[in-house]
Amino acid sequence: MEPFSSLITPDKNSKQPVYIQIANQLMELIRKGFLQTGYQLPSSRQLADSLNVHRKTVVRAYEELLAQGWLESRIGTGTFIAAHFPEIKPQSSLTEPLGNNNSSKKAGFTFEEKPHLNRAVIKNNIKxxxxxxFPDPRLAPLEELSRAYRTQLLTGNPYVRLGYGDTAGSYWLRKELSAYLNETRGLKTSPENILITRGTVMGLYLASTGLLKKGDSVVLGELSWSSATGNFLQAGANVVKIPVDEFGIDVEALEKICKNQAIRMVYVTSHHHYPTTVALRADRRIQLLHLSEKYGFIIFEDDYDYDFHYLSKPLLPLAGADRSGMVLYCGSFTKAISPAFRVGYLVGSENVISYLAQLRRIIDRQGDTMLENAMAELLQNGVIQxxxxxxxxxxxxxxxxxxxxxxxxxxxxxxxxxxxxxxxxxxxxxxxxxxxxxxxxxxxxxxxxxxxxxxxxxxxxxxxxxxxxxxxxxxxxxxxxxxxxxxxx
CATH class of the missing domain: 3.90.1150.10 (Aspartate Aminotransferase, domain 1)
Structure with a gap:
């Protein structure tokens, strides 16, 4: 009985039941080869006396292991380690504590850590x-959103309301968003042109994963959003940088590159270039669309804060002037409401949106239908506007x-x-x-x-x-x- 009293050490102050602790530690002894197939365990009374616990506690531990197939009971003989386990040679000393391999901190397998993923996470805990x-969440219409969310939770057919929905997002939100984007941004969309995402980053990830192949070239400004760069690198693309000045990305430099190599995608923040906030000048917008048609590259237009333009009316997106289906337009409600509400949208030709919705399904079955419908109600009622x-x-x-x-x-x-x-x-x-x-x-x-x-x-x-x-x-x-x-x- 000495090995059991020294190796099985239940903690009576733990929130985990003692019988589960005993069962887990017995499993660990079997896994490590200290208890071999056919080994007869002490009776429940003997083990209980050795561990200073109630006999019923050990009985429950044995019953748990019997139910899971770790042990087998032989009538009139006792309880044994199940016969179907292979012979395992112990890898460490019997006197070493169980689970002392630091596996919770370091995996037993190797993997490549990619430098572009090593970015600090901003935490909102500073005064x-x-x-x-970022927006000021103190200004957000939280009461209206709360009421709309509650309505979505409590009204309507619960099987439909609380079940699986469309991977492309709430149809109601896509319908309201289509009308809103057409009115405010000069787009010509229908709900089928819109995929609801959890923000711009998801839109970028889907476009990068679904539309780029390893070795494709993607063009960005020398100064650009690191999340965009990270997504393109993660997809295996070659990132090509072009100059940025007070009028946005240098489109003439882009054309020179296009003459010498194939470009699959150009990422642009045309309204307020990130990080410098300058707007892409009108002539460059026209030229960029022309080059996209001529050389066949996709334009990913990230319009992250369209609504906040102070000098005049906001400049209309490139997507509004796109007649060839070359632009993917992406935005979100993050800047309008708050980063905590993860509702964004990706706009493009129907066949591309349908394909990217299929791709979205393998990483995220659907978004928050309640939140999406609540946002649709706020758009319909003019609250967001x-x-x-x-x-x-x-x-x-x-x-x-x-x-x-x-x-x-x-x-x-x-x-x-x-x-x-x-x-x-x-x-x-x-x-x-x-x-x-x-x-x-x-x-x-x-x-x-x-x-x-x-x-x-x-x-x-x-x-x-x-x-x-x-x-x-x-x-x-x-x-x-x-x-x-x-x-x-």
């Missing part, structure tokens, strides 16, 4: 923030106030152009300032902003970052700038 350009108009005024005021603070308080340390739209200011710091150090010091003072390292390349340190203003009140923005000024002085 003050000049983030990447009114919220966007109100938010636009608020964010414009915050942009103006923040840019004024940067100019009056930090003019000696940084340079920026007041953005025509978007929710962040592209800010270039003096070369003498170590942006990484400044970001780390700010964090210790309860202020978060990116150190801009993901905007750098092996050949150029840009010393620039996006400073988001939309998610903070004017009072909070004043505190943020005050902390930066103190750290820079």
């Amino acid at each position: 003050l923030h000049l983030d990447d350009g 009114r919220h966007l108009r109100k938010s636009l005024r608020t964010y414009r005021n915050r942009r103006d106030y923040f840019c004024g603070l940067l100019k009056t308080e930090l003019d000696n340390y940084l340079h920026f152009q007041k953005p025509d739209g978007g929710m962040a200011v592209w800010t270039e710091f003096d070369k003498k300032i170590k942006l990484k150090d400044l970001s780390e010091k700010a964090l210790k003072n309860d202020l978060f902003f990116s150190d801009g390292s993901e905007n750098n390349s092996p050949t150029e340190i840009r010393n620039a970052t996006r400073l988001g203003f939309a998610s903070s009140t004017t009072e909070e923005l004043e505190q943020c700038v005050g902390i930066m000024k103190k750290l820079l002085s």
Whole structure:
């Protein structure tokens, strides 16, 4: 009985029942070869006395292992290790604790960790923030959304309402979204042209996985969204970078590349280029569409914050002028409502949307039907439209106030152009300032902003970052700038 009392050590303070602990530890002894096929276990009374537990506890442990096929009972003889196990030679000493192989931290198999996946996750646990350009969830129509969500949960046929739905997304939302996009963005869509996603990242992943082959070339701006780059690299594509200036991506540089090699896709944030926020100029838009038709490449248009343009009416997307079916248009409600509500959309030709919906099914059967229908109700009732108009005024005021603070308080340390739209200011710091150090010091003072390292390349340190203003009140923005000024002085 000595090996059992030393190797089986139930913890009576654990939330896991003691009989399960005993059963699991006996299984581990069998798996490791310490208890071989045909070995007779002590009686339940003997083991209970050895472990200082109630006999019924051991009986339940034996019954559990008998039911799972680890043990077999022979009438009049006792309980034995089941005969169907192969002979296992013990790999370690009997005196070593069970499960001491650190498998919860390190797998027993090898795998390749890809550098493009190694990105820090932004966490919203800092008091003050000049983030990447996020909305202020305090402005979101949460009461209306809550009521609409509750309605979807409680009314209608529960078998239909709470069962499996269309992989492409709620038809109601696709119908309302089609009308909304046609009215506000000059698109010509039907519900069949729309795939509901969990955000722009899912749209990118589906397009990359479904439309790119290993070795295909994808063109992006030298300054671009790292999530887009990561998706293309994950798909095995060759990423080709082209210059970006104050008018967006350099389309003439793109044409030179097209003359020398096949391009499968061009990724563009045409309305507010990420991260610089500049708009793609009208002549370049026309030329980009022309090149797409001429050379046959897909345009993936990421319109991540279309609704927030302050100088004039928002510029219409490339997708609205696409007559050849070359543009995939992607957006989401993340910037309109809040990042927590994962509802986005991918717009394209019907055959492509149908195909990508089939692909979506193997990674995510469907989205949150309740949330999608709730969003459809808010679109139908004009709640989202009114919220966007109100938010636009608020964010414009915050942009103006923040840019004024940067100019009056930090003019000696940084340079920026007041953005025509978007929710962040592209800010270039003096070369003498170590942006990484400044970001780390700010964090210790309860202020978060990116150190801009993901905007750098092996050949150029840009010393620039996006400073988001939309998610903070004017009072909070004043505190943020005050902390930066103190750290820079």
